[in-house]
Amino acid sequence: MSTTKHIPTLKRKSTIGKFIHTFLVMFIIWLAFTTSLEPAELITGAIVSLILAFFTDRIFSCCGLKIFSPIKILYFVQYFFVFMIALIKSNLDIARRVISPDLPINPGIVKFKTKLTNGFARLVLANSITLTPGTLTIDVVNNNFYIHWIDVKFDDPEKVYKEIAEPFEKILLKIYED
Amino acid sequence: MKDIMEYIGMALILIGGIFLFLGALGIYRMPDIYTRLQAGTKASTLGAMSTILGVGFIQPDWLVKVIIIVIFIGLANPLSSHALARSTYRMGVAPKLKSGIDAYKKAYKKQVKKHTS
Numbered sequence: 277m278s279t280t281k282h283i284p285t286l287k288r289k290s291t292i293g294k295f296i297h298t299f300l301v302m303f304i305i306w307l308a309f310t311t312s313l314e315p316a317e318l319i320t321g322a323i324v325s326l327i328l329a330f331f332t333d334r335i336f337s338c339c340g341l342k343i344f345s346p347i348k349i350l351y352f353v354q355y356f357f358v359f360m361i362a363l364i365k366s367n368l369d370i371a372r373r374v375i376s377p378d379l380p381i382n383p384g385i386v387k388f389k390t391k392l393t394n395g396f397a398r399l400v401l402a403n404s405i406t407l408t409p410g411t412l413t414i415d416v417v418n419n420n421f422y423i424h425w426i427d428v429k430f431d432d433p434e435k436v437y438k439e440i441a442e443p444f445e446k447i448l449l450k451i452y453e454d
Numbered sequence: 455m456k457d458i459m460e461y462i463g464m465a466l467i468l469i470g471g472i473f474l475f476l477g478a479l480g481i482y483r484m485p486d487i488y489t490r491l492q493a494g495t496k497a498s499t500l501g502a503m504s505t506i507l508g509v510g511f512i513q514p515d516w517l518v519k520v521i522i523i524v525i526f527i528g529l530a531n532p533l534s535s536h537a538l539a540r541s542t543y544r545m546g547v548a549p550k551l552k553s554g555i556d557a558y559k560k561a562y563k564k565q566v567k568k569h570t571s
Contacts, residue, residue: 308522367476381552383551384556
């Protein structure tokens with residue numbers, strides 16, 4: 277039924293691209309946390325990042341160095357803005373519902389099918405849906421997302437997909453599935 | 455320049471405080487756990503992000519660390535509320551659905567069948 281091939285994390289292959297990707301991300305996080313450029317700090321950070329990258333690259337990195345291509349980074353930036361606008365909108369929406377005296381809610385659980393196969397991309401999509409107006413991801417079974425929607429307008433999966441997921445998913449597809 | 459940063463920080467903390475308050479009000483007013491989670495997650499995510507970022511603006515030395523914390527909250531907060539909603543449903547707490555649409559029930563029963571048989 278499911279079109280996704282599930283590969284157990286320990287059987288995934290480790291490649292040099294994945295290794296470098298993991299190392300770079302770890303090292304950038306280290307730099308951000310220490311906020312210093314002293315040699316001793318840098319060397320410690322590099323060693324720790326190397327060890328971590330050696331053990332976790334096949335779990336951490338999905339597609340190696342491809343993720344650093346300029347177009348994808350531009351899409352990341354676009355995603356960030358789309359997401360921030362949705363987040364602020366959702367807060368104003370929930371605030372309006374909470375403040376209005378008659379509590380205008382019409383909750384229901386709807387589903388839609390996703391085209392994403394990458395695990396991390398699915399996590400990002402589920403998180404974004406949780407933070408966008410009136411929706412909360414309850415479960416992901418195979419390719420179906422189950423969404424608790426505070427104001428159900430329709431329950432046809434196609435329409436639900438268009439309304440809730442499409443703005444995020446089309447960017448994520450470009451980042452992770454090309 | 456320093457003054458401007460401080461004012462931005464204060465404004466962010468104020469906005470964050472307002473959203474956190476609205477989230478609390480939502481938890482008080484909503485009828486069941488799922489809608490409460492909705493109100494709680496959204497408001498507390500933006501509220502916490504905004505408040506923490508405000509601290510970063512007032513104390514610029516911390517700004518980079520603060521941004522990492524904000525990203526982490528953005529990832530972890532919806533994840534935990536999803537886990538809460540899912541486990542609540544699986545515990546058998548039925549949501550109060552005014553619209554009567556529950557697409558998850560079937561999939562959930564199917565899964566239970568698969569695991570028990």
